[in-house]
Every structure is written in structure tokens, then in C-alpha cells.
Amino acid sequence: MKGYFGEFGGQYVPETLLPALEELETAFNDACADADFQAEFDSYMKDYVGRPSPLTHAKNLSQHFGVDVWLKREDLNHTGSHKINNAIGQILLAKRMNKKRIIAETGAGQHGVATATVCALFGLKCAVYMGTEDIKRQNVNVQRMRQLGAEVVPVSTGTATLKDATSEAIRDWVTNVDNTYYLIGSAVGPHPYPIMVRYFQAIIGKEARAQILEAKGVLPDAVVACVGGGSNAIGIFSGFVDDPVELIGVEAYGTGADKNAASISFGFPGVLHGAMSYLLQDKDGQVLDTHSIAAGLDYPGVGPEHSWLAATGRVLYKPVGDADALSAFSLLTRLEGILPALESSHAIAYLSTYAVDNAGKTIIVNLSGRGDKDLHTVLELGL
Amino acid sequence: MITETIRNSKKAVIPYITAGLPSFEDTGALIRALADAGAPAIEIGIPFSDPMADGPVIQKASKMSLDAGFSLDELFLHLREWCGSVSIPLIVMTYINPLVRRGIEETLIRIKESGVSGVIIPDLPSDPADIFEMSKSIGIDLIRLVAPTTKPERIKDIVEKCTGFVYSVSIKGVTGSREIVPQGLKKQVQLIKSMTDLPVCVGFGVSKKEHIEEILKFADGVIVGSYLVEKLMDTANPVKETNEAFLRLIK
Ligand SMILES: Cc1ncc(COP(=O)(O)O)c(C=O)c1O
Numbered sequence: 001m002k003g004y005f006g007e008f009g010g011q012y013v014p015e016t017l018l019p020a021l022e023e024l025e026t027a028f029n030d031a032c033a034d035a036d037f038q039a040e041f042d043s044y045m046k047d048y049v050g051r052p053s054p055l056t057h058a059k060n061l062s063q064h065f066g067v068d069v070w071l072k073r074e075d076l077n078h079t080g081s082h083k084i085n086n087a088i089g090q091i092l093l094a095k096r097m098n099k100k101r102i103i104a105e106t107g108a109g110q111h112g113v114a115t116a117t118v119c120a121l122f123g124l125k126c127a128v129y130m131g132t133e134d135i136k137r138q139n140v141n142v143q144r145m146r147q148l149g150a151e152v153v154p155v156s157t158g159t160a161t162l163k164d165a166t167s168e169a170i171r172d173w174v175t176n177v178d179n180t181y182y183l184i185g186s187a188v189g190p191h192p193y194p195i196m197v198r199y200f201q202a203i204i205g206k207e208a209r210a211q212i213l214e215a216k217g218v219l220p221d222a223v224v225a226c227v228g229g230g231s232n233a234i235g236i237f238s239g240f241v242d243d244p245v246e247l248i249g250v251e252a253y254g255t256g257a258d259k260n261a262a263s264i265s266f267g268f269p270g271v272l273h274g275a276m277s278y279l280l281q282d283k284d285g286q287v288l289d290t291h292s293i294a295a296g297l298d299y300p301g302v303g304p305e306h307s308w309l310a311a312t313g314r315v316l317y318k319p320v321g322d323a324d325a326l327s328a329f330s331l332l333t334r335l336e337g338i339l340p341a342l343e344s345s346h347a348i349a350y351l352s353t354y355a356v357d358n359a360g361k362t363i364i365v366n367l368s369g370r371g372d373k374d375l376h377t378v379l380e381l382g383l
Numbered sequence: 384m385i386t387e388t389i390r391n392s393k394k395a396v397i398p399y400i401t402a403g404l405p406s407f408e409d410t411g412a413l414i415r416a417l418a419d420a421g422a423p424a425i426e427i428g429i430p431f432s433d434p435m436a437d438g439p440v441i442q443k444a445s446k447m448s449l450d451a452g453f454s455l456d457e458l459f460l461h462l463r464e465w466c467g468s469v470s471i472p473l474i475v476m477t478y479i480n481p482l483v484r485r486g487i488e489e490t491l492i493r494i495k496e497s498g499v500s501g502v503i504i505p506d507l508p509s510d511p512a513d514i515f516e517m518s519k520s521i522g523i524d525l526i527r528l529v530a531p532t533t534k535p536e537r538i539k540d541i542v543e544k545c546t547g548f549v550y551s552v553s554i555k556g557v558t559g560s561r562e563i564v565p566q567g568l569k570k571q572v573q574l575i576k577s578m579t580d581l582p583v584c585v586g587f588g589v590s591k592k593e594h595i596e597e598i599l600k601f602a603d604g605v606i607v608g609s610y611l612v613e614k615l616m617d618t619a620n621p622v623k624e625t626n627e628a629f630l631r632l633i634k
Contacts, residue, residue, distance in 0.1 A: 001511060012479055014436045015508045016530035016555050018537070157442060163433065170435050175556040177532065271480045271506070272433060284455045285484030286432040 003191025005308035011190040012271045013170070020177045025192040027097045032199070037092065044088045045203060048121070049078045053204075055211035055364070060335040065355040068362040070220065071338070072208045072236060074369060079114050081341065081369030082204060082232040083185060087114035089200030090183045091122055099181035101125045105169040107134055107162030107228070108296035108343060109141025110369055111185030116150035126150040129169045131160040134295045140373050159289050162228075162299045166273050186229025187303035190274030194303050198234045205239020208364055216362065222246040222354065225366035226346040227264075227317065228296045230303035232368035237315060246316070248354070249306060250346045252292030253319035261290040263302040264310045264317040277304040293322040293377065294342035296369075324349040329371060330383060341369035342377065384500050385424060385472045385524050385547035389582040392423035395604030396595060396633050397584060399426040399476065400625070401444040403453040404615050407461045409622050411468065413615075416626040418469035421633060426503065426606060427465075429458065429477040436478075436505040438559025440609040444616060455481060459493055466498025474501040474526065474547070488517055495523040501547040502526065515544040526550050529575055531567060542579035548604065549575050549583045559609045561588035569601045592632050607632060 003009050011021055031037040045051040053076050058069040074082040094102060102124050106112030112128040119126035128145055132154045135142050145152050158164040166188075173182040187197040212220055223240050225233035227249040237247050254260035263278045270279035272287060280288040280300040292298040309315040325342055328349035333339045340348060344367050354363060371378075389395045398417050402410050410427070417425055430445035430453050437445070466473050475494055482490050482504070491514075494502060501524030507514065508528075518525040524547030529538050532555060542549055551572050554565050568585065575583050585598050586606030595605050607629075614625040 004511070010511055011509055012506045013508060014505055014530070014552075015528045015541075016532050016552065018508045018530075019532045019534060158432065158446070167433050167435050171438075171557050174436070177555055268484065270483050271478075273435070274506075276483070279480070281480070281484060283484070285481035286449060287480075 005305045006311060007269065008275070008277050008304035008307040009191055009194060010276050011274060012276065013190050013274045014174055016174050016177060021190055021192065023097070027093055028192055028196050031093055031096060037096070040092055041089055045085065049084050049088065050076065051203065052207045052211070053077055055208055055215065057215070058336050061332065061351070064335060065351050066359045067351065067355050068360070069351060070212060070362070070364045071367045072204060072364055073367055074204060074232065075338070075340065075344070075367050079117050080372065081110040081114070082201060082235060083111040083114040084117065085203055085235070086185065086197050086200045086231060087111070087118045087183065090196070091118040094124070094181035094183065095122060097181065099179065101176065101180045102183050103127045103129065103169050103172050103180055104183045104185060105129045105162065105165040106185060107165070107298060108294065108341070109134065109138040109145065109373060110296060112150070112152070113141050113144050113148070115183050115185070116145040116148035119150060120148045127153055127172070129153050129155050129165040129172070131162060131165045132156045133160040134162065137377055138295055138373055139376065162295070163287065170273065186231040187234045187305060188229040188273060188275060188301060194275065194305055197231050198238055198305065201231050201235025202238040204232065204235035204366065205237060208236055209239040212364060219243050219245055220364045221358065221361040222248060222363040223366070224248040224250060224347050224350050224354070224363060226250045226297060226343050226368060227302060227306060228299055228343060229301070230306045232366050234303060234305055236366040241314065247314065248350060249315050249317045250320050250350045251317055252294060252297035252346060253321035254291040255322055259291040260319065261292040261298050261300065262319040263300060264306065265319045269307070272301045275304045277302055277307040278310070293325060294346060296341070296343040297346065318350060318353065320346045320349045326378070326381065326383060329378065338367070339371040340367055341371045342374045344368045385474065386582060388423050388472055389548055389584065389604050392604070394599065394633055395423045395584065397424050397426055397604055397606045398422050398611050398629050399428055399606055399608035401428045401430055401441065401448050401612055401615065402458055403430065403448040403451060404444055405451065405621055407457060411461060411465050413622045413625055414465050414473070415468055416622060417629055418471050420626060420630050422471060422629070423604070424472045424474055426474045426476050429475060429481060431478040431481065434478065436557055438557040438609060440613050441558050444612045447616060455485065459497055462494070462497035462499060472500035473498070474503060475499050476503040476505065479504050479507050487512055487514060491518055491521050491523060495521050500524055503550060510544065519546070528552050529571070531555050531565070531571060535574065538575055539578050542575065542581060545581060549579060549581050550606070551575055551583050551585045551602065553585050553587045553589065556587070558587050560590035564594050564597050568598070572602045595632060
């Protein structure tokens with residue numbers, strides 16, 4: 001069925017939004033078939049974002065773990081994370097669709113900053129919905145968005161995190177659907193968003209595959225990425241999904257079994273924000289409060305394609321908790337001089353598990369973003 | 384039953400109330416009071432943690448009900464009693480996720496067996512699980528929504544797979560009181576009516592007596608939610624005040 005990955009995906013939205021999704025799908029398909037659009041996207045990726053991002057051989061980390069570790073450096077992109085790839089792609093689409101106002105949701109603030117950035121670049125009005133909890137813990141990004149001219153709209157309902165910011169963005173979209181483009185920040189939401197976000201993030205996987213072949217002459221044994229909604233993960237996985245390469249998605253285990261954000265590991269199929277996917281929910285289908293030290297992973301749902309990749313067994317999804325992510329944050333900073341985002345630190349942390357049975361193997365870690373935004377959180381914990 | 388009731392009602396103003404607010408007992412008392420007051424049917428909203436189609440009032444009401452300990456099992460116990468206590472049809476409004484989690488078919492059967500006449504699912508525009516066929520064989524009405532953005536060809540598809548009445552969403556936006564009757568609403572209702580014999584009821588944003596009277600000139604019924612639900616919260620006597628608010632609207 002259209003817009004589904006197996007049983008996952010779909011368009012579970014208020015009726016009002018259906019024509020907007022159809023319009024978006026048509027515009028996206030037209031853009032994909034248009035060589036000029038592709039060329040424009042590529043040129044922004046190169047000259048504005050600074051791509052290709054390097055694939056760094058992490059020699060000290062490799063020695064530390066006894067596996068050959070390569071880092072895909074999305075932290076070096078303009079604005080400091082992979083989120084800019086998708087923001088550029090979608091803003092070019094919004095321009096084609098002649099939309100004058102852009103809205104977005106953000107958790108860590110990285111997608112909010114990326115969206116505010118492209119709106120400044122193209123002179124479009126921008127409102128970013130952000131939970132008040134996240135506004136507190138990601139204040140640097142709030143200030144960046146404001147400097148860029150975006151309106152940051154605080155959301156205090158529910159758990160006041162990414163989930164509630166997303167609901168509020170959707171409510172805005174239903175209300176202002178005629179002139180507003182909803183620039184979603186992860187591989188979540190109703191069709192066509194998950195495939196669209198994958199399309200724009202696929203550049204990560206394409207580059208990484210070519211880079212590792214260039215550097216080592218062989219494919220890696222494994223690729224690992226953190227999974228919030230799943231955009232950086234689907235981006236890098238898409239480059240290797242047809243290869244004999246082990247793919248691992250790392251979910252946030254928070255403080256443990258009763259307070260985490262590991263939707264695939266601990267959730268059940270359900271519908272949130274327009275798609276059927278694994279969802280952290282109680283026996284009545286009420287969505288549970290989540291927790292992760294990484295604001296960008298603190299979300300009860302996950303992109304529908306990941307649910308499908310989990311169900312088919314093509315990708316393994318593993319939980320990593322706050323404490324291990326923090327250790328990995330310090331480890332990478334001290335050993336490689338690279339300060340990772342707390343989201344990406346979850347993927348780094350998985351290396352210690354991977355190393356146990358895979359001595360000498362080659363693994364690429366998607367370093368989805370840089371950690372400057374997280375210093376506040378880390379300092380508060382006295383690290 | 385819903386179709387006939389609305390057709391036979393001279394002034395079909397359907398109240399929407401959030402279940403379990405402030406308590407299940409109060410919901411039961413309110414249902415009886417509203418039925419006595421002349422409501423042709425009552426829409427009972429199942430609170431959901433993430434009500435995407437709802438504005439601030441129903442969001443807050445849903446949260447209060449959930450915080451007060453709302454559970455589906457308790458709702459099912461009470462539904463039977465509520466349906467038995469009035470002679471008008473009761474309609475359940477629920478987001479799709481509670482149904483998905485509990486099993487769509489089993490839960491619809493359970494709702495039907497409690498005596499409920501129809502269901503409204505605000506986030507189910509397409510019907511991948513063929514809930515329409517399911518509800519038909521279960522014998523419960525599936526009331527579907529048409530939005531101001533819905534194109535004519537699609538309206539035709541929707542009304543063909545709709546029973547009870549057609550829910551015409553008055554505005555682009557979420558639930559909550561609005562100051563005006565939107566332009567184009569009359570046209571939308573007339574367009575829907577040209578495609579179906581089902582009654583067409585208007586909901587979202589309606590909160591004023593004058594608006595109700597204006598809308599009832601071209602529609603078969605009106606649904607009033609936020610305006611009433613507001614009275615269920617932070618008032619001294621929620622059941623009484625909500626019912627009085629309803630009476631003021633219909634008198
Ligand atoms: C640096 C970084 N990595 C990862 C994520 C998680 O998002 P996703 O799973 O869509 O890549 C975020 C989200 O804010 C982020 O900022």
C-alpha cells in the first residue's frame with residue numbers, strides 16, 4: 001500500500017491535511033525527477049553545508065577498542081549536525097511550492113537551528129516549536145535560532161519535549177495549511193515525510209560508502225548510528241542496506257527499563273504524529289513519558305521504516321543508557337579531540353559492546369552532530 | 384438509529400463531553416441531564432495523551448481526565464450503564480491509537496456491545512484496515528469527517544463509506560471556540576448533501592447560540608465541544624454548569 005513499509009507508515013492525520021500531503025508528494029516526486037533540483041541541492045551541499053563531510057579514521061579509539069573505527073563527520077557540517085541536509089532539501093522544495101511560511105519542531109534544537117538557518121538564507125518566515133524542558137537544556141540553540149530571526153514557540157503541554165512540540169507544529173499546520181510548509185526534522189510523520197527525509201539524508205550513506213571503499217578498498221563490517229526519529233540512521237544505512245554489512249541502530253535507554261526512549265526495544269505498534277510505528281505506550285494506547293539525556297533522542301516514537309527494518313531483522317536496534325552515553329562523550333573528546341553531541345555519543349557508546357565479539361573488524365559510526373550544545377548538560381552533571 | 388434521531392430532531396445540537404471528567408460518576412450524571420435537556424445524541428470523547436486535532440480546551444480536559452486515572456476498562460464498565468440510562472444514541476470519539484493498541488476489531492465490538500451507536504475517529508482519513516467494513520459487520524456507525532480542504536471526488540468516496548451522519552468540519556484548524564461562522568461552510572454542507580442522503584452535522588469551533596441557529600438553516604445538526612467542556616473544568620458544579628450552558632445554547 002502507498003506510503004507503507006510493511007504494516008508501518010501511512011497517513012493518520014486530520015482530514016484537513018490530506019490534500020496538503022498529496023500536494024507535497026506531487027511536488028517531491030516532480031523535484032526528484034528534475035535534474036535542476038538535484039543540481040541545486042548538490043551545490044548547496046557542497047558550497048554551503050561543506051560536503052562531503054570527512055570520514056575520519058579514529059586511530060586512538062580503534063586502539064582503545066581493538067576494532068577499526070571510522071567516524072562519518074556530520075558534526076562538521078554547517079550548523080553542526082546532519083539536520084542541515086534535510087533542511088536544505090525541504091526548503092528548496094518549499095520554495096518550489098511557493099510557500100511563504102515555514103514551521104518546524106525541534107528537540108535538541110539542531111533541527112530548529114538548521115531550519116532557522118535555511119529560512120534566513122532564503123528569506124522565509126520561520127516558527128520553531130520547542131518544548132519548555134528542551135528550551136532549558138538546549139539554551140544555546142534557542143539563542144542561535146532567535147539570532148537567525150526565527151520565532152521560537154515554547155510548548156508547555158504534556159511532557160514539554162519533542163513529542164509535544166511536534167503535536168503543536170501539526171496543529172499549526174492544520175490551521176495555516178494554505179500558506180505554511182511543515183519542515184519536519186526526522187524520518188517520522190505521515191507519508192511522504194519518511195521517504196522524503198531519507199532521500200535528503202541518503203547523501204550521508206552515499207558518501208560514507210564511497211569514502212570507506214576509497215580508504216580501505218573494502219566495505220565495513222558494520223555501520224552504527226543513533227536513532228531518535230531515525231533520520232541520521234536511515235541516511236547512513238541507506239548507503240549500505242543492500243550490502244552484506246551489519247547495521248545497528250542505537251536507541252536511548254535513558255535511566256533504565258522504566259524511563260527511556262527506546263521505542264523499538266520497548267514499544268508496541270501504534271500511531272503517533274501520522275504514522276504507524278513502534279511506540280512507547282501503555283496498555284490503553286496512551287503515549288508514555290520518555291527520558292533521555294539527549295534531547296534529540298527523547299521521543300516515544302520512531303520513523304516507520306526503522307520499525308520495518310527491525311521487524312524484518314535487517315537492522316538490529318540496541319539500547320544505550322544515559323551513563324554510557326556520557327562516558328562515550330568524554331572518551332571521544334579525550335581520545336580524538338572531537339566533542340560529540342550527546343545523541344551521537346549513544347552510537348559511540350555501542351562500540352564497547354561491539355568490540356566484545358568483533359576484534360579487528362571495521363565499523364563506521366555516524367557522528368551525527370557536535371556537542372557544544374550539550375556542554376551545559378554535561379557541566380551540570382559535574383563531568 | 385443515529386441517522387433517524389438526527390432527522391427527527393427539530394434542533395439537533397449534539398454535545399461533546401470528555402469522558403471521566405471530573406469523574407466517571409459525573410460523566411454519567413451529565414449524560415442523563417443532557418438527554419433530559421433534549422440532546423438528540425451525545426458524543427463521548429475518550430481522552431488521549433496526544434490529541435493532535437484538538438485545541439487547548441480539549442487538550443487540557445483530556446490531560447485532567449487521564450491524570451484523574453481514566454482507563455479504558457473502567458470506561459467500558461460505565462458505557463453500558465450510561466447507554467442503558469438514556470434513550471438517545473451515544474457516540475464515542477476516539478483517536479485511532481487506543482483502538483490499535485487494544486485491537487481495532489475487538490475494541491469496536493466491545494464498544495458496540497456496551498450499547499454505543501457510533502464512533503468518530505479524527506485521525507483516520509484513509510482506511511487501511513478497512514474499518515468501515517469492520518464496523519458495518521459489527522453494526523456500529525462509522526461517522527466520517529469532511530474538511531474544508533476536502534476535494535469533491537474525495538467527499539464522494541468518504542460519504543459512500545460513512546454511516547450515521549457526515550461530520551462536516553467547519554474550519555481549517557483544531558477544535559475550540561471561534562468568533563465567526565466560516566465563509567464557505569454553507570457551500571461545503573450543500574456540496575456534501577448533494578452527494579448523500581445522510582444527515583450532515585457541523586462541528587469544530589461552534590460555541591454561540593446565533594451561530595447554531597445560522598448553521599441549522601443549512602445543516603442537519605451541530606456539534607458543540609470546547610464550549611461545554613470548558614464548563615467541566617475549574618467550575619464549582621461541573622455537571623450543573625455544563626448542562627446549563629447546553630440549555631442556554633438550545634433554548
Ligand atoms: C546531533 C543529533 N543526532 C541525532 C539526532 C536524532 O535525530 P535522528 O534520529 O532523526 O537522526 C538529533 C536530533 O535532534 C541530533 O541533534
